[in-house]
Amino acid sequence: MSRSSTNRKRKAIIEKSIDNFGDDGEKTFVGHGGFGDREAFKKECATLEKLRHPNIVAYIRSRNVSDGGQQMLAIVMEFCEKGSLRQVLFDAKIIYSMRTVLTWSKQLFSVLTYLKQNDVIHRDIKPDNILVTKNFLLKVGDFGSIKLKADSCSGTFVGTLRYMSPPRAGEPVGRKDHFMSSHRNDVYSLGLVLWEIVEQR
Structure with missing residues (x-):
């Protein structure tokens, strides 16, 4: 497989x-x-x-x-047997309840809290980068786009455009870059993921 x-x-x-x-x-x-x-x-x-x-x-x-x-x-x-969360969401044979949605939400927000505590910004939270075990436990993966708090800001947007937070209008470029590379962008991305989870239920 x-x-x-x-x-x-x-x-x-x-x-x-x-x-x-x-x-x-x-x-x-x-x-x-x-x-x-x-x-x-x-x-x-x-x-x-x-x-x-x-x-x-x-x-x-x-x-x-x-x-x-x-x-x-x-x-x-x-190894995560069920593949990515996107595969699970679009598998017509898999039916999940709102209780499962709440459980998944807690799991994913727990990860973001942990990453923030460790000064790590994922920058590419999306269903493709969330894996699912045989017991339907969610696991965040693919840390290839991470940014550490100690890193300097490169001014380069990293991640998947669909899940990026829109730069706030009227702010200097430096401030926009800071927002895109902050933990807040991970939270925004996760919000879109959770919307997809509910929408596909």
């Missing part, structure tokens, strides 16, 4: 495998990007290794892999 998505610099592969760690999911970064891309991937690994929350995909290890002679970096994470 596998699922993959790609863009110019990254490739994610999630597959079920059996090794000394049990059932794992593996996310692989294709190393044909520049040095900065590899540094971003290492930053993601370092952040995931420190984060411990029941609703964040558990980090297991990172390693170097080779594909046809091409060197890649890989993150091995826990």
Whole structure:
């Protein structure tokens, strides 16, 4: 069972495998990007290794892999059997109640509270980046767009446009950038996710 998505610099592969760690999911970064891309991937690994929350995909290890002679970096994470939240929402065979919606809401807001306490901004909260276990527990994943509080503001918008909060009219550019890269934007994105959960019920 596998699922993959790609863009110019990254490739994610999630597959079920059996090794000394049990059932794992593996996310692989294709190393044909520049040095900065590899540094971003290492930053993601370092952040995931420190984060411990029941609703964040558990980090297991990172390693170097080779594909046809091409060197890649890989993150091995826990396997979530139901796939992404988007897959669950659009699966006609899965019916969930408002009680489940409330439970999921508590789980996801708990993650945002935890991230804020640890000075981490996710910046790409969306159904595709929320995974679902066999027991329908939600797990936030894909920390490839994270921003740490100590990082300087690059002025670059990162994330998925549909789930980005609109810049507030009349504010200087610097203030807009600050808002887009703040915890408030994660809350805005989560609000849209919850609306989709209710709308698809």
